[in-house]
Amino acid sequence: MTAEELQSDGSRYLPIGEHGLIGDLRTVALVGTNGTIDWYCCPRFDAPSVFGSILDADQGGSFELAADTPARTKQFYFPDTNVLITRFFADDGVGEVQDFMPVGDGSREADRHRLIRRVACVRGTLPFRVRVAPRFDYARQPHTVHTRGEQTLFESPSISLALTSTVPLDGDGRDVWGRFKLHEGEYAVFALDRVGDGLAMRGCPIQEAEEEFAATVRFWRRWLSASRYRGRWREVVHRSALTLKLLTYAPTGGIVAAPTTSLPEQIHGGRNWDYRYVWIRDAAFCVYALLRLGFTEEAECFMAFLSKHVPLCSDCPTGPLQIMYGIDGRSELPEQELHHLEGYRGSAPVRIGNAAVNQLQLDIYGALIDSIYLYDKWGQPISSDRWDELCTLVDWVCQNWDQPDEGIWETRGGRKNFVYSRLMCWVAIERAMRMASHRGLPADTPNWRRARDAIYREIMRRGWSSTLKAFVQHFEDDVLDASVLMMPLAKFVSPTDPKWLSTLEALGRELVSDSLVYRYDPEASPDGLQGVEGTFSICSFWYVEALARAGRLDEARLAFEKMLTYANHLGLYAEEIGHTGEQLGNFPQAITHLALISAAFNLDHALG
Known part of the structure; x- marks a missing residue:
């Protein structure tokens, strides 16, 4: 400016x-x-x-x-x-x-x-x-x-x-x-x-x-007090947990992505969105983070939200699930612009509602089924009705994993064959297979296995760039994307696999700045939106965890400690960090705090 x-x-x-x-x-x-x-x-x-x-x-x-x-x-x-x-x-x-x-x-x-x-x-x-x-x-x-x-x-x-x-x-x-x-x-x-x-009106005297x-x-x-975390970063982990709890809508168990709308990703830019809804991906990741800390009740409430408020759609063009819902489970979230408001520091437009509700984002199935798998493992065994619903989702993924979609970053530049979307489809099927095997549940295992293995081979063949020596944003291209940091975290690839270590090196060179990680380069991969953006905080914490899993513990710890200096004075994070270290985007953002918890938990474990 x-x-x-x-x-x-x-x-x-x-x-x-x-x-x-x-x-x-x-x-x-x-x-x-x-x-x-x-x-x-x-x-x-x-x-x-x-x-x-x-x-x-x-x-x-x-x-x-x-x-x-x-x-x-x-x-x-x-x-x-x-x-x-x-x-x-x-x-x-x-x-x-x-x-x-x-x-x-x-x-x-x-x-x-x-x-x-x-x-x-x-x-x-x-x-x-x-x-x-x-x-x-x-x-x-x-x-x-x-x-x-x-x-x-x-x-x-x-x-x-x-x-x-x-x-x-x-x-x-x-x-x-x-x-x-x-x-x-x-x-x-x-x-x-x-x-x-x-x-009725009710007073509030000083004593009350x-x-x-x-x-x-x-x-x-x-x-x-229910937290089981006793690691090195107890204060920041507990602040993140308290923040995630604040973003929970108690009447239904839904967890909002952020409590604000239209706080800009770039001052005077147009990347201003309404985040006051339940993203299946974000909420599922939140359940994972809270389960790791011992908060099983929150996981149970989110599972109840899914059961009561998110019916599976049998004939919807974008699949049995939407990517997001209202906190009461409503499916219609019409987007409109409020032209009478100037926006934060003049950063119009101010938007309410979110048109991305109609996008196809295949990765949500992996995030959701992974959280159900963990809930079944660490919380309570899921019910037979829930298993039947899960099988319906997995069967759909097996039939549709190879569709192009808008991807995790909700780009508005057309559907593509995103590697991250394929990765999370693999996670959806693989976790369901684990549950079926562990509990002896009925499943179409041969079909699931064929789809799982086909996804794996496609990612290895078409999601790998021999030019960059790295896994890339979408098939048969040479654009890096920080979302592939989830590969070792999701147990798709060994964290010390030579292909993964080469990818980690490429991401460090091209997308990392002082521990801060950019999602991707919009110039190399146009996303249909105006303006630039800051570094994406969830990716920065994914990077910490990937470094730790690769055995680069000194680098991981330094990157984590640096990320903590970018929090605000209370330990809160917005969606992004700007070029001078300022918080940008909706604030505070749930998915950033859950990534912090995961990184702290796994870095603690690696450090011993």
């Missing part, structure tokens, strides 16, 4: 990485290091935004709460929880904002999606300012404001929110604001509730906020 561009929009937007995440297993809020909530959808992840200033600083709406004096800020999570604390250090005092969302027990009260902001002065005296400016339905719906004592009601045609404040607020019929001063040991509380549909704080801390610590 030019200096003029930075001046025009840089000061209006925090960097993507300058945020923390809170949530209640139904929705989340992004809280900036400046104390502003600039992304919040209610009542669930994929609902229209209430606060969306991360996508339009002027029109999107926000909940500002900060020291009303020049102050340095620092942000951290209350240890072993998803309770976020933003601290303000000023000349006359130190204060903090404790942000959290109580996790409901499944009762009607859970539908409040209560968001509590507890303000404390911990040293000296500190003035604060607050401004609550909701903009409902992505800033498309008007609203009214009614104040009754300590409570303010924001009403829009689609949803109503009630704000409880223990300090006086002023308003103009659209927003409310106030200034107040706290002395050492004093508190103020702001609580935002969804109301209506049987939910303290009790809710303690209960929320207990919930997260109790959940994390």
